[in-house]
Amino acid sequence: MDGQRFAEIARAAFGKGRRLAGVERLRGGSKKGVYRLSFDDDGPGAIVYVWSREEDFWPAAADADPETPFGHASGLRFFEAAHGRLRGLGVRVPEVYLVDRPGDVVVVEDVRGGTLEALLRDDPGRAGRVMDRLAQSLEAMGRERAPWVGKVEGTRRRSAVEVVLEQALRDLDEAAVRVGRIGAVREDFESALREMAADVEPRADHGLIQGELGPDHVLVDDRDRPVLIDIEGTMFFDVEWEHVFLRIRFHEHYERLRVDGLDEGRMRLYGLAQHLSLTAGPLRLLDGDFPEREFMLGISKFHSGQALEFLARR
Template sequence: MRQFTDSEALSGIVPEALGAGVRVVRVDRLRGGSKKGVYRVHTSGSRAASVIVYSWAEAEDFWPAAEAVDPAHPFAHASGLAPFLAAQRRLDGLGVRVPGVLLADDSRRRYPADVAVVEDIAGGTLEALLETDPARASHALNELAATLDLMHQQHSQHYGRVDLLERGDKASGDSCEQLVLERAVEDLAEAAERDPGIGSAAAPLHVRLEELATRVAPRTQHGLIHGELGPDHVLVDASGHPVLIDIEGLMFFDVEWEHVFLRLRFGDRYPALSRPGLDPARLDLYMLAMRLSLVAGPLRLLDGDFPHRTVMREIAEHNAKAALALLVH
């Protein structure tokens, strides 16, 4: 049985962030996280009525342990205080709105895991706002498009997560497209064992991946991307500005990888984020690779005790059908 944090455990770290005299009055564990715990902590005696606490405790990570994963791989498990802080610094320095960090602690003296206390953005997610207030959401979506333009125009000859590059290390692999192909082949093999439809079409899917990869020309510059930017990973603050969260995977990579994910997650609203000049060959390869990833990943998560099982199963089934549909185009 997983043990999550509680008011008692947070009663030391939150006053440390907000000041003496602050008291924790209620803790709500927010739904949705699979790699870290996210808690809204309500307080008294502080100007901030609530804060958000990120906990990178082992019990908060629902992903099964992967064998022999190179931590320098751009698609390695992006979780932890160090990648979060590196991403927060980089985005904040660019003027991209992210939650402010009130305290970050990896000492384990006040709290039994790496932890960060951050600003609570009270406006909810862009995903919810798109349904409840389309006019307000449209303004935030347009501002998000400008934010992504700013990020994608930051260039580096090297690809990889920003915390890795910040340390002067080099990401593994030969190119973005080669890394995507290799991961897609692995995801295909894994998905084929778990999904009958993918299993029956594994050979033509493999051929299709190889064929699409041969069309991709070399590239020497990469843009700054979030890596997993759906409308649920964008909050909207009280002034209507978009705020990026779940930023640990921030990296320099092909911007087409970002746009494929944006297209999948924003659906009919993606045209507001679309941009000219994207490489169609990369988009084709990355779309099929992303579909396969969104079959293998959710099914892998279901090997453990992740609680929101129906949603994960639906994601895998939907993307399996979409991957098979790409064979006929």
């Protein structure tokens, strides 16, 4: 979008009394454009999310069946559905100032307290308070139940284990082609996935999860409350999927988020599935022109090693 379009969006959100002073594109987004608006007064800034093919670094094939649990959740409708559900549970999400539905654009609050990732590094004491509140949010989400798996506006009725196994086998096929060490033991990985999936007991209902909740997807507001962002993939699913990802991303800090009653069989299956996903996914993203190439290659290399270690321990 050009400067004129951002000026129009700012005017629609805040009226003619505030003049746009600057637009800064923020780093990190792979499915949408994220821009910070600043103004020539003392009032708060704002964040603009823009969903479009031009702002999406993933290959076009990623758009296939976005309604599925792991489908390509990109667009205003996914944001709105997740935002409404999370806010209804008392989970802190950015305030919405403007929705431009035809343009697939939303203007939201600029939460300026930084990420929880940075706070864990720079101020562990304060971060501990935020982590405890994040744990409360996750508990509230886990108590919200549905008899199906899928995005919050969906009605999918397949089991979570079936969905994970199917996706993990696709990721395995791709990783085996792209990573020689994975390809050399592809059949062993497939056997392990199928055996673990067969051992998991069926489940009748599922909790609400963000889907990829790392400390970089949690902002901190001026009252030390965690603010969830990148929420478009929010879905009803096994909470174990969320907790495997939390364990990977929060490292030693995960203990503050751990909950009782998690199914260890699911945790093992989902752990291997996520290592394979984080091996193949970054490489798939790099088929396009995503700029942070070394970072993505590092993620893929680390998780291919983790997958191989997992297999060796069985």
